[in-house]
Amino acid sequence: EDQVTQSPEALRLQEGESSSLNCSYTVSGLRGLFWYRQDPGKGPEFLFTLYSAGEEKEKERLKATLTKKESFLHITAPKPEDSATYLCAVQDGSNTGKLIFGQGTTLQVKP
Amino acid sequence: NAGVTQTPKFQVLKTGQSMTLQCAQDMNHNSMYWYRQDPGMGLRLIYYSASEGTTDKGEVPNGYNVSRLNKREFSLRLESAAPSQTSVYFCASSEYGVANTIYFGEGSWLTVV
Numbered sequence: 001e002d003q004v005t006q007s008p009e010a011l012r013l014q015e016g017e018s019s020s021l022n023c024s025y026t027v028s029g030l031r032g033l034f035w036y037r038q039d040p041g042k043g044p045e046f047l048f049t050l051y052s053a054g055e056e057k058e059k060e061r062l063k064a065t066l067t068k069k070e071s072f073l074h075i076t077a078p079k080p081e082d083s084a085t086y087l088c089a090v091q092d093g094s095n096t097g098k099l100i101f102g103q104g105t106t107l108q109v110k111p
Numbered sequence: 112n113a114g115v116t117q118t119p120k121f122q123v124l125k126t127g128q129s130m131t132l133q134c135a136q137d138m139n140h141n142s143m144y145w146y147r148q149d150p151g152m153g154l155r156l157i158y159y160s161a162s163e164g165t166t167d168k169g170e171v172p173n174g175y176n177v178s179r180l181n182k183r184e185f186s187l188r189l190e191s192a193a194p195s196q197t198s199v200y201f202c203a204s205s206e207y208g209v210a211n212t213i214y215f216g217e218g219s220w221l222t223v224v
């Protein structure tokens with residue numbers, strides 16, 4: 001069964017304190033691994049797609065990496081505005097395009 | 112710059128009542144999806160439509176029906192609402208096929224009492 005597990009569930013950081021969020025997955029025929037950001041009361045906002053092991057993508061203070069079993073979202077020198085829930089999702093080998101989501105990591109960055 | 116638009120934003124229903132959540136996208140996407148989000152459960156797929164004229168069940172379809180009205184619109188209907196359907200519902204869309212980014216609407220908060 002396809003599965004996505006994110007850790008930790010919650011993370012509190014001081015402004016400027018770098019850290020990483022983990023996304024472990026088991027899926028038959030990975031087509032893509034997606035990272036989304038979700039603010040309270042809002043829909044998920046797309047951040048990155050990774051397609052193959054070894055791939056990395058960056059956006060401002062965020063950097064996503066992918067191995068054959070997991071993905072990391074590295075946050076460098078975070079700011080309070082980075083506070084949000086970060087969702088990881090995988091797309092399986094079917095042709096449907098649908099996503100299987102993890103439960104998310106809620107990040108709080110204190111000034 | 113509307114993207115994916117859902118209505119209503121908030122709704123309170125009594126057990127047994129019916130209602131339809133509406134969704135429209137202006138990105139000319141072929142595929143559309145309905146997810147629900149519950150605390151501790153993550154986002155779970157209810158139904159999806161890979162292309163106009165087709166619909167398929169997702170992970171949690173029981174108690175729901177969908178209609179792909181045209182390429183732009185995909186509605187979700189609760190025929191007889193139950194308290195277990197209290198949730199936040201998200202509509203989403205993407206280009207047809209795999210490895211395409213799925214874009215989400217802002218959500219519809221539904222409470223069944």
